[in-house]
Amino acid sequence: MSIDLEQFHETFYEESFEGLDIMESGLLELEQGEVDLENINTIFRSAHSIKGGSGTFGFTAVAEFTHDMETLLDQMRNGERSVSVPVVNTLLSSVDVLRNMLNAIRDGSEIDADNVAEMTSAIKSILGEEDNAPVSSEVEKSELVAKGWIVHFTPHLDIMKTGNDTVRLLRELNSLAESAEVVVDNSSLPPLSELDPEDCHQSWCINLTGNDVNEESIREVFAWVDDECDLKIEPLVDENSYAGPERRDVEDTDRRTKVPERRATERRTGKTTESSSIRVNISKVDELINMVGELVITQSMLSRFGELDEFNDNTLDRLKDGLAQLEGHTRELQESVMRIRMMPISFAFQRFPRLVHDLSATFDKKIELIVTGETTELDKTVLEKIGDPLVHLVRNSLDHGIESPADRVKAGKSETGVIELSAFHQGGNIIIQIKDDGAGLNTQKILSKAKEKGLVASDERLMDESIHDLIFRPGFSTADVVSDVSGRGVGMDVVRRNIRELGGAVEVKSTPGKGSVFTIRLPLTLAILDGQLVGIGEETYILPVISIIESLQVKTENINAVAGNAEVYRLRDEYIPIVRLYQVFGIKPISTDLESGLLVVVEAEGKKIAIYVDDLLGQQQVVIKSLETNFRKIEGLSGATILGDGTVALIIDIAGLIDLYQKDMASIVVPIKGAAA
């Protein structure tokens, strides 16, 4: 009975993609000129594992392709081949091709055979050179197939004035070859009356035949007159079917530059598949096992109390101790389990060196990427979903933020722009910052664009912060030219939406001429939340404690009605809109009188609202359960949880609630903003 290999496929893909990432980052390092044998070894090993794995699973195409890459890497490893930029670039493109191949196999779609063939021939041509001769290999190779050369020699008019003799050149050329056929082209010769004897009007076409002539020696003959003539050297080949090696080389370089572009589009359209398995450090698992062991001991201790017929002070105390222990263990166990889901953010960051490398070439900008805090851990789900928004923000900084080298010099900055990508913990959040030292957001341009698009009323006056926030509105883009990378106006609002879905927020701060900082705030984990239970009518809802600023009793004199239905509450120097949750959610409240309930002031994405609730209940950690698993997303709710009594309570998504409220009261929101400003 044969073993079903299918079950290992997922692992293979995962390891292969990991290997590809390692190769990519290794190659990028190589490209920066750091030739480190250990690095080459690492790249080689990754390629080797992919080759081995794909061979085992019968993905012959992948195995063959990787084999060629491996050969090349092996030569580099053994020092037989120097590490040069074209070689590294070819390998980088090969990594992309390989990634596409693996993606195609995994998704069951067709491998782009042309792409693979192109890349294979590119690698083969590098390998081929090496096989024939180490020095001036390209030429030598050409010689093998060429029976001779056709040299088109068109001297410029004044070649003779510089002391060059065309006849001498031709004679020298003749000495190279076995035989030479010279055809002179006199067509541009003027009539004798107009002829200046010092001008050269002729051009020559020389057919050189002979097996030991090579292109280089021909070029050598013309080395002195290189600037004073047009020279075209073509190999003389017998079979028409065979493409001249020179031309092929040109095509190869074309391919090299084309491949990354194609990859960029593929990446964008390609569906994002989240891997469903996770790699966990064994120490984390051991820790977990220890915790479970402790828990079992506590449980057996507690179960003894169940057998007791009656309690006295002594046993009661021990029971309480046991319960306290149980609580501690449960919490620790919970934390350990959560830690399993945590992964370093470097998984999301590692693609950026490549991205910046490719894009700075596209935009002709000089960019230095500084990455800090790669070891910051965050939840796997968050990590997988934050990738695309991050790519978008980095692209954006690169495209719109950083100026062209010339503009930078003009502005008194160094030619090379700096993009800083950093991650760190702050409070219960993970902060990811994308900072550039570019021109900053153009407040005027944003405002006029927003007015043009009708996002802002033409007479409205906004503070800089609110203007900057406009870039996150749907349908907004300030790019004058829609570039391939950004500027379609579908970007930033999607970024904000994606981040919101993760329970996070994104803000931008910008200083003209100094640059912009995009700050992404994400919850540590999606699974657990500190919740404030609130009662509205018969229902219990949960507010995330992290967004609560304060809770207060209502003083009637601080309530102001604005434009009829909307109410604002004056809290110190601020006017905060009051959201009657029972109205928004259509619940029957205990009381509609503001004074008999409480206001909970919450904040999300810089906006504050005061939520009117009937009662504040307890605070507790709640496990977030998705409503979408069996149902669907509900506006204003981020999920649900199960309370101690087994009933379900819904968790309020503050940002969503604000949106919902603003939608409800769309007409009233503007005056409030005016009042606040």
Place this chain on the structure above:
Amino acid sequence: MSETADDLNSDAPVKEFKELLTFFLAGEEYGVDILRVQEIKGWDSVTNIPNTPEYIRGVINIRGAIVPIIDMRLRFMLEKKEYDATTVVIILNVVNKGSTDRVMGVVVDAVSDVYNVPVNDVKASPDFGTAVDTEFVTGLATIDEKMIIVLDIDHMLNAAELAVVDQMSE
């Protein structure tokens, strides 16, 4: 065991059977594939979900999963009925093409029985006015002179819920 083996080995076409769980709704008897039934519960209080149609009663906790409960009477715009002792919630596994399966509960008047019905005996439903849209009916089966309307729950519950989702996301 031996029976199964015989069944598999016999060349004669075997009658394929399907077990149906039937329930009552406004006087009519409906059947669903019993393999899709996860459990049957008595009516218990639910947590309301704001801003959803009335037929979505809310969500309940079933061993840690948040499961939406749909009132079939309200869903098909039948006359409302107070929940009583026979009212039950049938928890169903709904297969959703192109997405993961869902678990949903439906509130019905009462459960009736479990029948073993030959698959071929389920006749295509004629266009007639049952309370449930014929769209959601797989066919009709006759058992002991009784007519049972076999429901396509995948279609029904996805249509009921996903349609709303689509509207929301647009």
